[in-house]
Amino acid sequence: MDYILHLAILIAIYTILSQSLSIVAGYSGQLSLAHAGFYGSGAYTSALLSVNYGLPVIVTLPLAMLLSGIIAYIVSKIALKTVDDYYIIITLGIQVVIFSILNNWQEVTRGPLGIPGIPSISLFGFSLDSKISFLIFAMLIAGFIWFIIHNLVSSPFGRQLKALSEDEIFTKSLGKDVYQAKIVSFVISGMLASVAGVLYAHYISYIDPTSFTIDESIFILSIVIIGGMRNLTKIFLATVFLILLPEIFRFIGMPSSIAANMRQIFYGIALILVIYQYGRKKTEKREIAT
Amino acid sequence: MFTDILYTLSLFSFLGFSFILIYRTTKIIHFSHAIMISIAAYLTYLFSILYNQNLYTSIILSVLFSIAIGTFIYRFIYKPLQKKQIPPWQMLIASLGVYIVLQNLISMYFGDDTKSFRTWEIKEGHKFLGAYITDVQIITIVVSIVLLFLSWLFIEKTKAGKQIKAVSSNPEMANILGISKEKAILVSFALGSGLAAVAGILIAADTDMTPTMGFNWLLYAVIAMIIGGMGKMRYLFMGALLLATAQHLSAYYLDSKWMNATAFIILIIFLYFKPYGFSGQKLKKAEI
Numbered sequence: 001m002d003y004i005l006h007l008a009i010l011i012a013i014y015t016i017l018s019q020s021l022s023i024v025a026g027y028s029g030q031l032s033l034a035h036a037g038f039y040g041s042g043a044y045t046s047a048l049l050s051v052n053y054g055l056p057v058i059v060t061l062p063l064a065m066l067l068s069g070i071i072a073y074i075v076s077k078i079a080l081k082t083v084d085d086y087y088i089i090i091t092l093g094i095q096v097v098i099f100s101i102l103n104n105w106q107e108v109t110r111g112p113l114g115i116p117g118i119p120s121i122s123l124f125g126f127s128l129d130s131k132i133s134f135l136i137f138a139m140l141i142a143g144f145i146w147f148i149i150h151n152l153v154s155s156p157f158g159r160q161l162k163a164l165s166e167d168e169i170f171t172k173s174l175g176k177d178v179y180q181a182k183i184v185s186f187v188i189s190g191m192l193a194s195v196a197g198v199l200y201a202h203y204i205s206y207i208d209p210t211s212f213t214i215d216e217s218i219f220i221l222s223i224v225i226i227g228g229m230r231n232l233t234k235i236f237l238a239t240v241f242l243i244l245l246p247e248i249f250r251f252i253g254m255p256s257s258i259a260a261n262m263r264q265i266f267y268g269i270a271l272i273l274v275i276y277q278y279g280r281k282k283t284e285k286r287e288i289a290t
Numbered sequence: 291m292f293t294d295i296l297y298t299l300s301l302f303s304f305l306g307f308s309f310i311l312i313y314r315t316t317k318i319i320h321f322s323h324a325i326m327i328s329i330a331a332y333l334t335y336l337f338s339i340l341y342n343q344n345l346y347t348s349i350i351l352s353v354l355f356s357i358a359i360g361t362f363i364y365r366f367i368y369k370p371l372q373k374k375q376i377p378p379w380q381m382l383i384a385s386l387g388v389y390i391v392l393q394n395l396i397s398m399y400f401g402d403d404t405k406s407f408r409t410w411e412i413k414e415g416h417k418f419l420g421a422y423i424t425d426v427q428i429i430t431i432v433v434s435i436v437l438l439f440l441s442w443l444f445i446e447k448t449k450a451g452k453q454i455k456a457v458s459s460n461p462e463m464a465n466i467l468g469i470s471k472e473k474a475i476l477v478s479f480a481l482g483s484g485l486a487a488v489a490g491i492l493i494a495a496d497t498d499m500t501p502t503m504g505f506n507w508l509l510y511a512v513i514a515m516i517i518g519g520m521g522k523m524r525y526l527f528m529g530a531l532l533l534a535t536a537q538h539l540s541a542y543y544l545d546s547k548w549m550n551a552t553a554f555i556i557l558i559i560f561l562y563f564k565p566y567g568f569s570g571q572k573l574k575k576a577e578i
Contacts (some may be wrong), residue, residue, distance in 0.1 A: 031379055081562055085319045085378045089512065090561055093554035096509075100551040218386065225383060261394040268394070271387030272367065279374030 005131040012138040018223040020192035026229035029165030034091040037098035040212030042194025043201040072190025102209040114208025293423040302530035304434040305511035308485035314458035322388040327504030330487030331494035360483025396501040406498040
């Protein structure tokens with residue numbers, strides 16, 4: 001039972017991560033591989049503040065969001081110099097730089113040793129020690145963020161993002177500030193990812209840099225791509241599926257050492273197939289147009 | 291430090307060349323190129339240690355196998371996708387998917403721990419200009435210079451090489467002149483994969499192998515390519531030189547653990563201030 005609750009909490013955390021990436025990757029058309037970096041910066045900020053200074057989550061959460069927002073602002077200023085595949089490479093570079101700061105700046109982050117003993121969240125005198133109470137809290141947060149993202153993308157700003165991902169120059173010609181819209185969406189996405197990081201740090205109570213590697217970024221991006229980039233419900237379903245996939249493999253009797261690799265092989269194949277499918281839709285559309 | 295720079299410089303420009311060859315003809319950021327490096331190393335391990343073959347036969351066999359895998363990836367994955375004229379970023383994601391699948395197949399079969407096909411004893415290196423250099427590193431430098439020169443001759447002097455050049459500089463015009471794009475791409479994939487395989491075996495002979503070893507090397511080669519700008523060989527060479535020097539300077543003055551970050555910080559600085567690299571060739575990848 002405990003294990004099922006654990007999986008449910010992971011699903012809540014990854015739903016926040018993948019839906020927040022969807023704002024950038026799906027709506028404003030920038031495929032970022034730096035998402036695990038924001039996830040990590042949120043987790044580390046909150047963990048360090050609460051372990052070293054004993055601050056409650058109600059204080060560390062806004063600070064983590066603020067820091068990730070500032071990082072995201074700088075990152076997007078740099079990354080927006082490029083487009084398309086160069087954009088992916090430069091965000092990949094930023095991810096590597098963030099990881100290597102977490103891993104190597106040992107005076108602050110303790111490097112590969114990680115940060116142990118992160119206190120659990122306590123709100124208004126209630127301590128969320130048990131898994132079930134944490135799950136309810138995580139689900140509330142994830143639901144709230146889903147609501148925010150849903151409202152954001154159906155607002156005029158969301159429509160502007162959709163328009164610019166379809167045709168940037170045309171959107172510009174309508175007098176919309178494309179550059180600013182891209183930056184704002186990137187900052188919002190980074191801040192929301194840091195919320196997932198805060199939840200993760202206080203849930204697991206021990207973090208080290210290996211949870212925030214480039215593989216993690218690729219995994220989150222695969223969820224978004226397999227979930228169809230923009231559809232929040234489908235992204236949620238893709239999250240559930242990909243988190244439960246190793247369990248399915250274990251259920252049919254695969255040893256767990258192979259199950260981890262099988263999951264990766266599975267989502268690698270899924271990525272290729274989904275891209276293939278995208279291509280087909282596009283050619284169909286073109287045929288209708290001509 | 292000088293010898294270290296020379297060693298990494300030769301590998302960067304060697305790998306960078308094999309990558310550019312494919313990039314220029316197909317315009318694909320071929321991330322699964324990274325797996326060619328690991329595959330070749332693991333195949334050599336498989337043939338020479340597990341099947342007890344002669345080291346040289348196993349090297350030749352594994353290079354041939356890698357060439358086959360490289361062309362196979364193009365023929366059965368990239369080509370159907372290219373027919374659909376999908377944007378470059380989708381191609382990159384598909385290529386990342388291929389990389390993930392192949393890398394995990396290697397991990398599943400061989401395990402994640404470090405493997406080695408070294409049967410010789412590790413000797414103390416030769417002293418050269420106040421630094422030590424091992425036999426393997428000298429072989430690496432010589433082999434990369436020789437192979438780079440041979441590939442340059444191939445591209446410049448033979449018919450197939452000239453066709454590759456034609457297709458990469460202007461596909462439509464090449465098509466009009468009756469040059470088969472298909473053939474040029476296949477040749478460049480075969481040559482590129484073969485070179486990457488040789489590089490992988492050389493790297494594994496020096497520092498052993500893990501399934502993910504190729505990714506970092508490829509990223510460095512891509513960085514060298516981007517800061518060099520997609521122009522001629524000498525620009526790639528300048529990019530590789532700058533990258534290798536900066537990395538070893540940072541290892542010398544800070545710590546070797548910052549080498550990775552240094553490479554990407556240089557990339558970021560370059561993309562920010564000089565998005566077209568040394569050569570200044572416009573690529574339409576960097577705007578504003």
